[in-house]
Amino acid sequence: MAETELTKTVYLDAPRDTVWAFLTEKDKLAKWFHPAAADLAEGEDYALLETDDSGNTVKLCWGTVLKMDRPTNLVWSFTIKPLGGAMTTVTWTLEDSHGGTRLTLRHEGIGMAAGEAPLGLLTALDAGWDAHFADLRKATSA
């Protein structure tokens, strides 16, 4: 049986140290994700924030930094507001590749076998993944 996980890979034209900074420093997280309350630190809780219409700061994503193995491996527990605190796991892997970085995201615990789903409905969903990956490949090779 396949694991219940989602995997995405993207090639980035920057060394691993730069990519690592974008994944862990609050100012850099703000540039592509959401502003963090602080730089990420191993073993500590983190929160990515948003300012709502009435000016209040609200947590959008949060969890705990489970592992920081600079600059190759970063693991978060991760939830978003709509999941109501149910934790999933996000693992970032950074590899050197052609002068840049191959970044892989693995999101586990979301729910189902994307790889070898037995039911017709799940099989239909798999076709959706293939399309997503094709789009992503196009986007990253552009």
Place this chain on the structure above:
Amino acid sequence: MAPSVQEGFRALADPTRRQILMHLSMQDMTIGEVAEKFEMTRAAVKKHLVVLEQGKLISVHNMGRERINRLEPLGLKSVADWFNYFSRFWDERLANLKHAIENEKEQKDG
């Protein structure tokens, strides 16, 4: 998000439960019929069916003295939607990340 969606994820995380769903996708079954497909006691099967029912992936119907377990395709769909949701979520974030890194590089180079 409805709590049943989280329970749906939990229900689908187990390979035995996915197998049970596969069998139920072909026909409605009693606990005894499900147990025959696996080397498991009725009690163990019952436990899995309860989790599946909590996740709204199956429904249980009384038919005379039997309790029939039936697949609920809509429950499955809402879980599938969640998976799609996260897929789009990360596609967007990763595209943003690529953009942010390229911007920084241009600023340094320029």
